Amino acid sequence: MSYIEIVDLRKEYIERRTKKRSHTDQEKTGDKLIALDGIDLEFKEGELVCILGPSGCGKSTLLRLIAGFDKATAGEVFIGGNKVKKPSSDSVFVFQQDGLLPWMTVWQNMELGLNHVSDEEEKAERVKEYIELVELSGFENNYPYQLSGGMKRRAELARALVVNPEMLMMDEPFTGLDFLTHMKMREEVVNMHEFIGKTMIMITHFIDDALTMADRVVVLSERPTKVKMVRVLDVQRPRNIEKDPVLRDLRDEIYLMLGVSYVV
Ligand SMILES: Nc1ncnc2c1ncn2[C@@H]1O[C@H](COP(=O)(O)OP(=O)(O)OP(=O)(O)O)[C@@H](O)[C@H]1O
Numbered sequence: 001m002s003y004i005e006i007v008d009l010r011k012e013y014i015e016r017r018t019k020k021r022s023h024t025d026q027e028k029t030g031d032k033l034i035a036l037d038g039i040d041l042e043f044k045e046g047e048l049v050c051i052l053g054p055s056g057c058g059k060s061t062l063l064r065l066i067a068g069f070d071k072a073t074a075g076e077v078f079i080g081g082n083k084v085k086k087p088s089s090d091s092v093f094v095f096q097q098d099g100l101l102p103w104m105t106v107w108q109n110m111e112l113g114l115n116h117v118s119d120e121e122e123k124a125e126r127v128k129e130y131i132e133l134v135e136l137s138g139f140e141n142n143y144p145y146q147l148s149g150g151m152k153r154r155a156e157l158a159r160a161l162v163v164n165p166e167m168l169m170m171d172e173p174f175t176g177l178d179f180l181t182h183m184k185m186r187e188e189v190v191n192m193h194e195f196i197g198k199t200m201i202m203i204t205h206f207i208d209d210a211l212t213m214a215d216r217v218v219v220l221s222e223r224p225t226k227v228k229m230v231r232v233l234d235v236q237r238p239r240n241i242e243k244d245p246v247l248r249d250l251r252d253e254i255y256l257m258l259g260v261s262y263v264v
């Protein structure tokens with residue numbers, strides 16, 4: 001059974017007109033901007049799926065619809081067989097940038113996700129564990145504004161991981177991280193996925209992240225957005241794209257699909 005099912009999902013936004021109505025502009029029908037144009041997708045329980053697509057094609061919109069933060073123009077999303085009508089914070093956690101509450105310290109932000117844990121000692125242990133994981137020990141009492149960009153991202157990721165939700169959705173979680181932290185966080189998410197087996201949907205601009213991490217890669221088209229490619233990656237982890245001809249070929253294929261004809 002699919003854990004998440006997306007059926008013919010469509011999302012239109014009303015556009016504020018900035019230029020004259022054009023008969024040649026196929027995308028616009030009146031003042032509408034079609035972000036998602038009939039998306040059908042399924043996500044299996046425990047699957048890690050990476051979604052790639054051109055900027056502005058509707059990836060964040062898709063996540064928001066799955067999480068119940070926004071309403072689709074048409075179509076439906078089912079999680080565990082139930083139609084999504086509103087956000088469900090205990091089963092779905094959405095990782096996003098600037099997700100930390102600015103008036104709370106790193107420690108307090110982390111604790112927020114553990115409201116359901118009544119044992120204070122256990123709570124403290126878990127917070128400490130995840131703070132260590134993202135190497136923020138010593139900064140527990142800092143407020144978000146007192147962290148560097150990279151540190152903030154690590155705290156945000158730890159905040160998502162500590163909740164241990166049934167499903168984790170991540171919208172470009174590694175953007176803005178330095179190279180080494182990026183690699184480490186990537187490994188951490190994959191490890192967490194392998195050991196805990198949560199369903200994860202991750203949007204990324206990094207094709208290599210998708211190829212290194214995903215059980216399945218989804219590529220979306222330009223607007224009006226459709227699913228352009230779905231590919232299962234039956235490759236053991238840890239993966240090395242350079243040494244794996246299947247991944248290398250797929251990387252070239254995806255680059256081409258996204259409009260880059262060669263990789264420099
Ligand atoms: N609340 C909104 N109101 C009007 N238009 C919106 C709204 N949110 C998104 N859009 C439009 O919908 C399209 C898709 O936006 P979305 O943020 O989902 O794209 P994206 O694929 O996540 O882009 P990026 O890769 O740059 O993050 C864009 O053209 C955007 O301008």
Ligand SMILES: [Mg+2]
Pocket residue numbers: 059060061171
């Ligand atoms: Mg986005």
